[in-house]
Amino acid sequence: MRFRPTRRRFLLTGLTVAVSPTLWGRSDGFGQQGSRRPVAISSANRVTAPDGTVYYGGLRATQKAYELMRAGSDPLDAVIAGVNLVEDDPNDMSVGYGGLPNEEGEVELDAQVMHGPTGRCGAVAALKYIKNPSLVARLVMEKTDHVLLVGEGALRFALAYGFKKENLLTDRAREMWLQWRAQRSQIDHWTDNKISSRRDSSPTSAYSFDRDRYTGSISCLAVDAAGNLAGVSTTSGLAYKVPGRVGDLAIIGAGLFVDNEVGAAGSTGWGEDNIRVAGAHTIVECLRRGMSPTDACLEALKRVAKLYNGKPEHQLKYYALTKDGQVGSASMWKGEEFAITDSQGSRVEPAAYLFEKRPG
Numbered sequence: 001m002r003f004r005p006t007r008r009r010f011l012l013t014g015l016t017v018a019v020s021p022t023l024w025g026r027s028d029g030f031g032q033q034g035s036r037r038p039v040a041i042s043s044a045n046r047v048t049a050p051d052g053t054v055y056y057g058g059l060r061a062t063q064k065a066y067e068l069m070r071a072g073s074d075p076l077d078a079v080i081a082g083v084n085l086v087e088d089d090p091n092d093m094s095v096g097y098g099g100l101p102n103e104e105g106e107v108e109l110d111a112q113v114m115h116g117p118t119g120r121c122g123a124v125a126a127l128k129y130i131k132n133p134s135l136v137a138r139l140v141m142e143k144t145d146h147v148l149l150v151g152e153g154a155l156r157f158a159l160a161y162g163f164k165k166e167n168l169l170t171d172r173a174r175e176m177w178l179q180w181r182a183q184r185s186q187i188d189h190w191t192d193n194k195i196s197s198r199r200d201s202s203p204t205s206a207y208s209f210d211r212d213r214y215t216g217s218i219s220c221l222a223v224d225a226a227g228n229l230a231g232v233s234t235t236s237g238l239a240y241k242v243p244g245r246v247g248d249l250a251i252i253g254a255g256l257f258v259d260n261e262v263g264a265a266g267s268t269g270w271g272e273d274n275i276r277v278a279g280a281h282t283i284v285e286c287l288r289r290g291m292s293p294t295d296a297c298l299e300a301l302k303r304v305a306k307l308y309n310g311k312p313e314h315q316l317k318y319y320a321l322t323k324d325g326q327v328g329s330a331s332m333w334k335g336e337e338f339a340i341t342d343s344q345g346s347r348v349e350p351a352a353y354l355f356e357k358r359p360g
Contacts, residue, residue, distance in 0.1 A: 094216025099236025
């Protein structure tokens with residue numbers, strides 16, 4: 001199957017955001033009320049712009065995907081068009097243009113796509129200078145018999161198909177990188193330099209560092225009216241990472257997995273933890289066994305927590321969608337959200353959680 005990129009852009013205006021209450025820390029979205037296909041869900045991607053405006057990039061993505069599916073688009077075309085809005089947004093510093101760089105000040109991007117009806121997939125990792133890695137990942141799937149291209153090879157591949165090299169490091173991201181670099185001996189990703197606490201909040205420090213603040217990405221999943229599924233994940237990865245680091249959002253089965261007979265799952269957060277449990281694949285297999293989307297996400301989180309003897313060190317979030325339109329999301333600890341657009345409109349829902357707060 002050939003997937004044509006759409007250039008149509010949907011302008012988000014007047015979007016109403018409603019957050020429904022959770023019950024005992026659990027949320028299954030609207031899935032228990034039956035199928036509401038088409039449905040698109042994603043990470044929330046709450047953004048604060050330099051002027052103080054707050055919005056959800058994830059809602060822009062899900063609404064775009066939903067509108068395209070309603071118009072007859074393939075679900076893969078729909079979700080990619082949705083996340084392109086986030087990749088192009090310089091205010092979202094975890095994805096695409098404006099993403100926070102590696103430790104050398106260079107922006108490296110990861111992305112993957114998976115198409116349910118064909119079971120095909122493609123991915124790129126450590127890709128520089130191309131702000132829409134999700135589009136390059138789709139070309140890997142369409143134009144080669146490979147799944148993953150990385151680094152310089154991925155860049156040459158993108159340039160061969162007409163993508164233009166761009167400087168992805170915005171002034172805002174550069175300023176944050178320079179602040180980080182001033183204290184890197186205490187807060188980098190090298191294990192022998194790690195600070196003993198999870199935050200550097202010393203009163204003598206001019207810069208406070210919270211590791212979870214520097215994770216982020218977007219995963220977007222969709223099912224169309226016919227029950228066909230697709231998914232995409234795209235990210236600038238861990239901020240200030242060691243150059244060449246590849247996270248879960250470039251690895252099929254970790255940051256994304258789609259099975260057209262069952263459902264789809266994606267992730268955001270600390271990718272290394274997710275890779276260790278093949279989180280997205282684990283969730284889809286739990287769906288196959290009859291678990292609800294929320295329970296399946298919680299099960300994957302439990303496996304991660306077990307790696308740390310029940311005291312996980314990093315935030316991790318999962319998103320799941322079934323073939324009949326049930327949705328769910330869960331995070332390691334309380335306070336996360338996810339975006340959804342279906343026949344009931346566009347809104348943010350609170351995610352379930354494994355722990356009330358970060359284990360001490």
